[in-house]
Amino acid sequence: MPAKYSHVKKRSASGLLKKSSTNGHIHTVKDSPTHRGTLNPHVDRSITQAMTAVSQLERAIARILLLRYEQDIARLFSTRLFSVALVHLPTFVMRCVTVGGPSWVAQNADCDEIKDFFRAAIGMDMRQAGERVATKSVLWTYNALRHFAMSNNVTICSTRGLHSLRLLPHYPALKAHLDSLESGPSPTFTKPPHLGPLTEGLDALEEACELKYVADRGDWPADWRPKIRAGYERVSQTLWRVAREFDVRGYGLVLRDKLTTKWCDCGCSTDHLAEVCERTVREDEEESGVRPGKQREWDGRGSGVLGWGTEEEEDLWELDLDFGGVDPEECEDKADTDMTIGELMEWRYLKAEREKETGNAAFRKGEFEVAAGHYEAADKIEPEIPHYQLNLAAAHLKLNNWMDAEKACTKALGQHRSGKGYFRRAKARKMLGRNEDAIKDLRALLRIQPGNNEAMAELSALLPPVPRDPHIHDLPADQGSSSRPPPSSSSSSARHPVPSNHDPALEPTRLKSKPPKPLPFERTKADDRKLRIALVPMTVDMPISSVPASSGKQKAKAKGAAAQMRAESFMYPNWERYVVRRISG
Structure with a gap:
């Protein structure tokens, strides 16, 4: 759970359970002097069964928290991407056409230079999203559980909130809700339906171009407007394509770690959470009242959440939140304890980057073990940034640590499906003798970067040769040529040739996709x-x-x-x- 929850003292799930003072683990002890020795085996069995039920309940609640968090980060970051397209992309297009000309963006919207810039900026936004969304999402889910409990006449303490064990009789309903969440599609980035087209951004872009290049200088062609429009539309599509390379399930590691490893299964997790969330919920109700329909929407969506699916939805990137995922002990070497959350995040990123640069220096010297240690330190400081794991994989490849390299790449690919991640994992899997898995990675890479010649060469070397029919060579030249299929009309295969010994079943799917629609204007030298x-x-x-x-x-x-x-x-x-x-x- 976020750092702001760390001050709440953990409690046992009920008065029947106490924490042992010997090793910190939870032991089931009957709160009676007659049971301080060896426990009756029959009592042991009944308590074990009760603990199993409580554990199932707690795991179900934790899983609901995580799944709903993944939905929330996908939805809220989709709103963020729309904001980027509306506010920042017009400026981006302006800067590019200033140097490249009015049609440069339209002709080059899918180039690696633009996509790499988008990847870097989105990656830093996702790093913040993992922390910024967690607090809000957890509060929403607690709010949903709270009103579900209220609809079933479950008592809620005014100070400590919802006690997890009070939901035990309603476990089947919670499990059904969890099953419905798990059966749904994986969360992905998509334009929120309540947001309109990017008309305002396009109008602002055209107005700025007209003032700067047409009215003042007059050196642009008369057909500049459709070129600018096409460039803005295409680069917006590139933004969404690049964003879908990121996997929301790889972020929010602070929340995941707390829910899955740092809380026991005795019920204290929900109690620990409730004591903090209850105050926030009651303060909100005192200020704005209980909104109509809030108790009916126990799943937390619709009218149960203020601003859900509307233009008034809160933009989390404009707020100074009250947690940054940094534990106090991690900041012992900073003098100013009153740093804002933004400053804390910058401080942490700067600290991780120092470790990475030190590792890079050692890597260049051939000190790969030293470099690996610094990359591991950087990842420990900033686990929400995947490229530290990619650097670690490169060091492990140099050390012939194939399994460690594969593990590092897999972790990085769980956050961002990058070309480097797939290529380095393919090399590790090839050395481990897992050629089929290496081929799958290279195919995935070519879906992202269809023009990657190095990956194409590796794929060509791994693919089995296609057996030739000896009868074809016995045919006359004219018959042999007539039996060959006509060349494809698609230009994509010409631009990105496949290996000569390729198996069509292993051909990258990107090479089979339709090329983009041709632009209504010719490509110029500029x-x-x-x-x-x-x-x-x-x-x-x-x-x-x-x-x-x-x-x-x-x-x-x-x-x-x-x-x-x-x-x-x-x-x-x-x-x-x-x-x-x-x-x-």
């Missing part, structure tokens, strides 16, 4: 320009004590300089701090 999207370093004032000290004197000095700050610069991918430059053409 559209062949190579542009680079470069991030602008971000400078943040950080407490001196959070900056690693290289000597004992510096450490001692930092302890007495709590009010002193030091400017730190680092790359932080986002939708605002970047420049577009021409590198050729």
